[in-house]
Amino acid sequence: MTAPAPTTKRHRRERVPAVLVLEDGRTFRGQAYGAVGETFGEAVFNTGMSGYQETLTDPSYHRQVVVMTAPQIGNTGWNDEDDESKQIWVAGYVVRDPARVASNWRSERSLDEELVNQGVVGISGIDTRALTRHLRERGAMRVGIFSGPALADEAELLARVNQAPEMKGADLCAEVATKETYVVPAIGPGGEALPIGTAKYTVAALDLGIKGMTPHRMAERGIEVHVFPANSTVEELYSVNPDGVFFSNGPGDPATADHQVSVAREVLAKKTPFFGICFGNQILGRALGFGTYKLKYGHRGINQPVQDRTTGKVEVTAHNHGFAVEAPLDKVSDTPFGRAEVSHVCLNDDVVEGLQCLDTPAFSVQYHPEAAAGPHDAAYLFDRFVDLMAGAPARTTAGS
Numbered sequence: 397m398t399a400p401a402p403t404t405k406r407h408r409r410e411r412v413p414a415v416l417v418l419e420d421g422r423t424f425r426g427q428a429y430g431a432v433g434e435t436f437g438e439a440v441f442n443t444g445m446s447g448y449q450e451t452l453t454d455p456s457y458h459r460q461v462v463v464m465t466a467p468q469i470g471n472t473g474w475n476d477e478d479d480e481s482k483q484i485w486v487a488g489y490v491v492r493d494p495a496r497v498a499s500n501w502r503s504e505r506s507l508d509e510e511l512v513n514q515g516v517v518g519i520s521g522i523d524t525r526a527l528t529r530h531l532r533e534r535g536a537m538r539v540g541i542f543s544g545p546a547l548a549d550e551a552e553l554l555a556r557v558n559q560a561p562e563m564k565g566a567d568l569c570a571e572v573a574t575k576e577t578y579v580v581p582a583i584g585p586g587g588e589a590l591p592i593g594t595a596k597y598t599v600a601a602l603d604l605g606i607k608g609m610t611p612h613r614m615a616e617r618g619i620e621v622h623v624f625p626a627n628s629t630v631e632e633l634y635s636v637n638p639d640g641v642f643f644s645n646g647p648g649d650p651a652t653a654d655h656q657v658s659v660a661r662e663v664l665a666k667k668t669p670f671f672g673i674c675f676g677n678q679i680l681g682r683a684l685g686f687g688t689y690k691l692k693y694g695h696r697g698i699n700q701p702v703q704d705r706t707t708g709k710v711e712v713t714a715h716n717h718g719f720a721v722e723a724p725l726d727k728v729s730d731t732p733f734g735r736a737e738v739s740h741v742c743l744n745d746d747v748v749e750g751l752q753c754l755d756t757p758a759f760s761v762q763y764h765p766e767a768a769a770g771p772h773d774a775a776y777l778f779d780r781f782v783d784l785m786a787g788a789p790a791r792t793t794a795g796s
C-alpha cells in the first residue's frame with residue numbers, strides 16, 4: 397500500500413496585536429494566535445518538540461497558559477484522532493513562530509483554526525526563550541493574554557492579572573472529569589473490543605482529568621476499565637467488583653484533594669491493588685502521610701530522565717506536573733499502611749517521581765507512562781499493575 401500523499405494547507409490570517417502580561421509586570425508584545433480576546437491562567441512552559449495536540453487536550457493543563465519552548469508549532473496541523481479528551485483545556489497558548497503551512501496526511505485543519513473553533517486565546521511572535529528563562533528564574537506565575545485592535549494600557553491589564561486566581565489552593569479536578577461513569581472495554585488478541593464482563597481484569601478508575609490514552613493502555617493489556625467521576629465514593633468504585641483501583645492525572649493543587657485521599661486510604665486498607673499516575677501519585681503520597689508542595693516551575697515535556705530505583709534503570713519520560721510529593725529519598729518510611737519508599741526519582745533535580753508500598757499492593761508515578769506523545773520507556777508500569785492484580789512478583793521491564 398502506498399502512503400497517502402501529504403496534505404498541505406496554507407493558512408493566512410490578519411495580524412491582530414496582542415500582549416502577554418505576567419503578574420510581576422513583565423510584558424511581551426506579539427500577534428493574536430487562535431481566538432482574539434483575553435484569558436488568564438498560570439504561565440508554564442512545555443519543552444516537548446512534538447505532541448502539541450495531546451498537550452492542548454490534556455485536562456491537567458486546565459487553567460494554565462502553556463508556553464511552547466520549541467519555536468515552530470503547528471507544522472502537522474490538527475487531526476481528529478489524537479485528542480486526549482473531548483476538548484482543548486489549556487487556558488491560553490503561547491508560541492514563537494506558528495506554522496504557515498500545516499502538512500501531514502492526517503491533518504484536517506490548522507492548529508490556529510482549531511484554537512479559533514474552540515475559543516482558545518493565544519499569542520505568537522514573542523521571544524519564548526526570554527519568557528521561559530524568566531519563568532525559570534522567577535517561577536510559574538499568573539499571566540494574562542489580551543488581543544484585539546485596541547488594547548487597554550498595561551497598568552490596567554496588570555491589575556486584572558493580579559485579580560486572577562492562583563494555582564496554589566485550586567481544586568479543579570471535578571471541573572474536568574466525567575460526570576457519568578463509562579466503560580472502556582478490554583482489547584482482545586485480534587484488536588477487537590471484548591464484550592463487557594468477559595475481560596480478565598476489571599479496574600475502577602477515578603477520573604481526576606484522565607487522558608484517553610490511559611484506559612487504552614490498560615485495555616491493551618486485557619483490562620476492562622470502569623471510569624468514575626472525581627467525587628465518587630468507595631462504595632461506588634467497588635460496585636464493579638474491581639481487581640484493581642486506578643487514580644488518574646488531573647489539574648490543580650493536590651493539597652485540596654481531601655475526598656480522594658480518604659477514598660485512597662480505604663482502598664489501601666482493603667489491600668486492593670492500587671496504581672496512580674501524576675495527581676494519583678500525589679494522592680497516594682498524601683494517603684501515606686507525606687506532604688505535597690508546589691515546584692518552582694514544574695516539569696513539562698517529553699524527555700525527562702527518571703531513575704527506577706528498584707532496578708537502577710533510567711527511563712526517558714513524559715511529564716506534566718507543577719506539584720510534587722515530599723518524601724525521604726534515603727530511607728524506607730513507616731506509614732499507616734506499612735513500609736513505603738520512593739521508587740522513582742527525577743535525575744535533573746531529585747524530585748520524587750514514584751512511590752511504592754512494601755506491605756500493601758500499591759504504587760504510583762508522578763509522570764506519564766501512557767506517554768502520548770512521548771517515549772514508551774515507562775510502559776512496563778502498566779504490566780506491573782497487571783502483575784499486582786495477578787498477585788505475581790512485579791516485573792521490571794516490558795515483556796521481561
Ligand SMILES: NC(=O)CC[C@H](N)C(=O)O
Pocket residue numbers: 456644645646647648649650673674675676716717718719720
Ligand atoms: N498531570 C497531573 O496530574 C498534574 C498534577 C498536578 N495538577 C500538578 O500540577 O502537579
